[in-house]
Amino acid sequence: MSLRICFVSSETAPYAKTGGLADVSGALLKYLLLGGHEIRLFMPAYAAIDRAEFGLETVPELGHQSLQLGSHRYEFSVLSPRAPEVLVDGADVHVIRDRDSFEDQIRGEHIVDLKPA
Numbered sequence: 001m002s003l004r005i006c007f008v009s010s011e012t013a014p015y016a017k018t019g020g021l022a023d024v025s026g027a028l029l030k031y032l033l034l035g036g037h038e039i040r041l042f043m044p045a046y047a048a049i050d051r052a053e054f055g056l057e058t059v060p061e062l063g064h065q066s067l068q069l070g071s072h073r074y075e076f077s078v079l080s081p082r083a084p085e086v087l088v089d090g091a092d093v094h095v096i097r098d099r100d101s102f103e104d105q106i107r108g109e110h111i112v113d114l115k116p117a
Contacts, residue, residue, distance in 0.1 A: 004038045007091065015054065015095065016046050029091055038092075045079055045095035055082040056095060074098060 009025040011017055032039055045056070062078035076098040 002036045002038065005032060005040070007032070007039050007041045009041065009043050012041060012043055015043060015049050015093070033091060040092045040094060042094050042096060045097035049095065051079070056080065057082050058097075059094070 007025075007029060009021070011022040012025045012029070013022040016022065029039060029041065045051075049056070051057075056079040059078045059080050065076050065078070067074045067076070076096050079095045079097055081093055
């Protein structure tokens with residue numbers, strides 16, 4: 001039985017990686033895709049992610065969204081790559097851009113540069 005899975009991770013290579021979590025989430029993503037499941041990956045749009053390199057563009061229907069959680073209101077947009085060759089192993093990729101929450105660092109660590117030397 002094939003499932004439609006919403007996969008949420010704070011980091012996934014090649015978009016953002018500080019250590020083991022990106023490797024584990026990438027491995028799990030591959031395993032689920034090999035099982036024939038439809039995956040939609042969601043992760044933060046950290047400032048260090050090169051939007052041009054990955055062809056990230058705002059999804060027209062999901063730009064300028066807001067979400068009220070308790071007394072705090074979050075303003076965000078959803079971006080996706082425009083070309084299928086930048087998908088992660090065939091998963092649909094969506095990054096969440098929130099002008100107030102995401103910085104150049106993940107979990108207080110610097111992002112590993114994943115570009116080839």
